[in-house]
Amino acid sequence: MTYPDVPFPGLPPEQEALFAAAAATYARYRPGVPDGAVHLLADILRDRSTPVLLDLGTGTGQVPLALRSAVPALAHIEAVDVSPQMLDQARDALVPVLGRCTLTLVHAVADAYAPLAPLPGEEVRAPDLVTCCRSYHWMDGPGVLAMADRVAAPDAAVAIMGDGSLWTHDADWTRALRELIQHYLGSKRRAGTDNSYTEPRRSYEEDLTASAWSDVTEHRIPVARTWTPERVLGYLGTTSFASPELFGERHAAFEEAARALLHSLASDGSLVEHSVFTVLLAQRPERAS
Template structure:
């Protein structure tokens, strides 16, 4: 069962125009990270998931595949096209689990009135926390999550931040077209968070934190890198305007040249900060 969407937020997502490419080309959640998240839910009867910045529903899909007996999923995103993709991906695999798609900013999320939505046992945020009002999101999670719930903040960087010969050359090409600053949608430069996620969590109710790092090696085909770029805030087609076709042609030649000398490999580390309420010390 899928419950109706909530009303639209004032600000739409940066990634709406690239939702289909996001679904097709963005890497999923690595299996060891899925197992970690599953362990936080496995002993619970009828567990409930709240996934913030759900995108195309990668986290709910991975946890549904883990056969935890999820009872309900609240999937929140500021982009309606992303939620449409999530609906299409999740509907065939829901089974008895119910799903509510929430069109809202993460910090503005509220459960359905009248107690119809059970408190989540796990609140997840994958590759999206940096776009959010993080203190407000953590305060919201404290208001609505179950007393013994966990919050998982996850991510692994991007091809912009990855340091390899082929990604450096690709980044330089993007900068030649768009300027040195990393773009964050049209007319905006990306600003690094002023403090770390660990500092955000330490200043919140979710101060009992464990860090889990999962190395991931990915081999990219040139055509898949091109598709991935279309889904990003730093190389989306609308940033290039009429020069986008020329950029993609040049990027494809660059990637093909690097691929002829060996695979386009990304050595990433997928990091999960698993947090619970309390004053426990972080473990490294």
């Protein structure tokens, strides 16, 4: 089920276009959730008889897809995203593996999410875990955390997760690629067709400690990824800093130059990224163990 069934207001046109264009290739080229993070989240839900997941900024459904396999008892998934195209991708990925788990797709900005009222005789399905994976930076963070406090179960947890991007990763090949992107688009990191990236006013940790979810632990999970030049190019097409729309008529020239650069820097056809996937796991203090 998807709701609401009317057009969702308030999404900036350039953001809508960005997500719509990226949806078809996002699942193919974006790295998944590392096993260490999946196990960490699964441990939160393992002792609950019918756990419920609320995944905000679900994209193509990577988090619920990983947890569906790791938590066989998972009873219900609420997957929220601003892009209907992304929700279509999430549905295609999740429906074949649901089994007895139920799924609701919600077209909304995260802080405006509200669960549907239960039917007479039904129990309220309050989330036991609220997740934001590589998506919190798009959101009204304090608003999201306040919403989570309203809807989540008393002993729930919130997980904000991510690992930067190939723009922020520091390696010889990513620095050279970043310089090439800057040659075409200017020195400032782009964030869609009409904006440049700006650092958040405060860190995610500061958002959490100022919220009801102030009992925070940080988990840093080392990740090694191997990229091919073609996979890097596919990934760039899903980003806000190097999507095809930013280059206009120069995109083909950029891709040709980037392909040649990446092949010249690849060792045996591969490019290695050593990254850290960070999970900020938070609870309400009175419920923290």
